[in-house]
């Protein structure tokens with residue numbers, strides 16, 4: 173059932189690189205909004221002034237744009253709303269839902285250590301809750317008067333009903349002694365003011381949710397629905413981290429993964445639609461719902477991502493693909509002639525590449541001849557193979573500039589028959605000469621694309637090397 177009153181948000185903190193798991197959170201929010209015809213908002217949670225950076229903020233915008241996850245309206249910058257957060261804390265004081273706590277850091281620290289030594293769980297003892305402990309000389313924090321009795325249950329869109337006894341929650345700080353709002357307060361105030369109907373985020377926030385609900389209640393605000401999606405794990409079952417490879421979304425972009433592939437892969441990571449693996453954006457919008465979001469953590473599988481990336485790469489319009497490839501060839505001047513060769517060579521090279529970077533690298537054979545030869549090539553540079561190459565050169569010299577794969581193959585077969593050697597000996601020698609490697613698509617195809625003069629000059633260079 174569609175519900176166009178849905179308003180969701182993506183609320184990243186620019187305190188680090190944009191993790192691939194965060195982009196999946198953004199994707200699920202975006203899809204839920206699009207599926208319902210609702211709104212997807214963006215909020216930059218930059219209240220940690222020390223760790224938040226401008227560069228990380230810019231990257232968030234760039235990645236969302238690159239992935240095509242467009243948001244509605246202007247992005248909300250959390251730090252610009254601090255006055256509003258403070259106002260809410262002061263209102264709560266006025267309404268008797270919050271109180272000033274004068275306990276010093278030192279006192280609290282001592283109590284914490286005592287609890288630790290006794291092996292009990294520390295919780296603020298609420299000694300300032302009755303309002304009679306005003307002390308001069310210390311600037312107080314503002315704490316929420318949390319409910320002590322009863323329990324709180326959420327009907328999570330992913331986790332189902334989850335209940336926590338209120339006695340487990342302490343009277344959390346809303347405003348620090350320097351007057352700055354805490355994360356808990358800012359999130360709730362912003363979600364309320366932005367009229368968020370569904371809070372969809374990683375399940376590492378599940379415990380925060382119970383505390384945040386206390387703030388909603390104290391303010392007398394509507395409580396949104398929650399959906400806590402399981403985090404992404406590595407193949408070894410540990411939370412996905414640098415140890416497992418790239419975790420930064422920008423890194424995937426720089427490695428030559430297509431946004432379509434990342435979109436499709438992240439979508440399938442924790443959500444399914446029957447057996448469908450390749451899913452277009454349109455289908456995703458049509459099908460996405462929380463019924464099919466799994467509760468258990470998903471494991472990041474780079475092979476599957478490579479497979480999906482290769483799939484999208486093969487289907488990509490060639491000019492668009494060439495444009496992409498050029499981003500990876502920035503230091504190389506690609507003239508029109510090389511570009512044409514690259515375009516012709518794409519078809520075969522595409523089938524062998526998993527990323528655009530792979531393809532850009534392998535396409536270099538159409539931009540310039542080998543600067544060095546791989547170690548395996550030396551085998552094809554002995555006098556036996558050199559003779560073979562020289563004889564082949566003779567037949568090549570007699571051809572027109574435009575040479576053809578099939579004709580080259582015929583000449584090659586004729587030669588190896590005459591010399592009574594295997595075709596592979598000649599083909600590998602040619603491959604070494606033309607590409608500097610011993611694996612590539614058909615050498616005769618490569619020669620056809622390079623043309624007679626370029627092929628001859630590369631063979632001559634190899635023979636005289």
Ligand code: GLU
Pocket residue numbers: 182183184185217359372373374377
């Ligand atoms: N800024 C938080 C984070 O990056 C997300 C908060 C939320 O989604 O409620 O983890």
Ligand code: ZN
Pocket residue numbers: 272273274275298299300301
């Ligand atoms: Zn206190």
